[in-house]
Amino acid sequence: MARYFFEIENGGLHGDDTGAECRDLDEIRAIAVRTLTSIAAEEAVHHDRHRGAVTVRDAAGTSVLTVTLTLTTTLSNQDEA
Amino acid sequence: MAGSHSQILTPLLRKLESVIRLNEEERRAVLALPHVIRQVGPHEDVATVGERPAHCCLVLEGWAHRYGYTAAGDRQILSFYIAGDIPDLQHLYLPVMDHSLASLTACTLAFIPHEAMRALVVGRPGVMAALWRDTLVDASVYRERIMTLGRRQSLGRTAHLFCEMYMRQRAVGLADDLSCPLPPTQAELADAVGVTAVHFNRSLRALRAECRIVLQGGHLTIGDWPGLVAAAEFDPVYLHFNEDRHRADERASA
Numbered sequence: 001m002a003r004y005f006f007e008i009e010n011g012g013l014h015g016d017d018t019g020a021e022c023r024d025l026d027e028i029r030a031i032a033v034r035t036l037t038s039i040a041a042e043e044a045v046h047h048d049r050h051r052g053a054v055t056v057r058d059a060a061g062t063s064v065l066t067v068t069l070t071l072t073t074t075l076s077n078q079d080e081a
Numbered sequence: 082m083a084g085s086h087s088q089i090l091t092p093l094l095r096k097l098e099s100v101i102r103l104n105e106e107e108r109r110a111v112l113a114l115p116h117v118i119r120q121v122g123p124h125e126d127v128a129t130v131g132e133r134p135a136h137c138c139l140v141l142e143g144w145a146h147r148y149g150y151t152a153a154g155d156r157q158i159l160s161f162y163i164a165g166d167i168p169d170l171q172h173l174y175l176p177v178m179d180h181s182l183a184s185l186t187a188c189t190l191a192f193i194p195h196e197a198m199r200a201l202v203v204g205r206p207g208v209m210a211a212l213w214r215d216t217l218v219d220a221s222v223y224r225e226r227i228m229t230l231g232r233r234q235s236l237g238r239t240a241h242l243f244c245e246m247y248m249r250q251r252a253v254g255l256a257d258d259l260s261c262p263l264p265p266t267q268a269e270l271a272d273a274v275g276v277t278a279v280h281f282n283r284s285l286r287a288l289r290a291e292c293r294i295v296l297q298g299g300h301l302t303i304g305d306w307p308g309l310v311a312a313a314e315f316d317p318v319y320l321h322f323n324e325d326r327h328r329a330d331e332r333a334s335a
Binding site: 006008014016018020031032034035038039042054 | 235268276277278283
């Protein structure tokens with residue numbers, strides 16, 4: 001177990017000074033994906049385009065992985081829009 | 082004699098009287114319930130799924146919680162309990178535990194034999210009604226939680242939990258003006274509102290900025306109560322505090 005820090009990029013960049021204890025890379029990825037998708041589920045519904053990312057760093061500040069998510073809404077009938 | 086009993090069970094009396102008024106004889110009978118006191122450390126199981134408890138567990142000091150785990154190992158904290166609560170009161174009539182009950186902080190617990198609880202209500206319809214209402218309010222809190230976890234966003238869920246725990250503690254004299262203990266860790270609060278600790282932390286930062294809440298050292302201070310209530314869409318009606326008293330007050334002022 002070690003503590004990892006999850007930076008959220010969602011419009012602005014939000015650092016993480018609390019972190020979370022993780023067993024392994026699978027758990028780090030799971031937390032990053034769940035965090036990013038649940039934030040997107042709440043914040044992306046009103047926008048045609050939503051981009052978010054979570055970068056996970058270890059205690060030394062070294063990046064371990066980045067998960068990115070882009071949601072794009074395309075209206076089918078552009079004339080009416 | 083009941084009069085010689087200490088006031089150890091006073092938190093239970095305060096809790097019951099937050100929903101219904103008892104008469105003097107009923108109060109004495111509640112305080113005279115036989116019990117065994119147990120000190121437990123943080124995160125000790127009190128009763129686990131499948132057990133058949135023979136006692137009701139009354140929280141006298143500290144916080145307890147109900148929880149469950151998914152097969153994948155994700156914990157959901159189902160509810161928090163504070164001084165005066167009897168989290169397993171339902172097992173007076175449902176013999177087998179269907180969830181697990183554990184301390185959250187170090188706790189002082191009083192274990193009251195089921196036999197004594199059953200004897201208490203015989204010939205005391207007021208106490209019977211108080212215990213009935215206590216379990217019904219517990220169910221009402223769960224309905225509100227389904228609403229919150231199913232339909233509100235992380236920010237609203239977090240705000241709602243803060244409003245509820247403040248109001249519940251205030252009702253039994255455990256909160257100051259817009260300030261109360263809130264000992265769960267951020268990871269535990271995240272498991273109660275059903276988001277990752279990272280997402281919870283984001284919601285907490287937003288509440289800090291928008292509603293001037295401060296969560297530090299196991300203590301919550303609320304700077305903007307109307308703002309927090311609005312963020313939570315919080316309506317305390319589901320807690321059913323003092324409804325009899327309000328009716329009495331209305332009659333008195335009519």
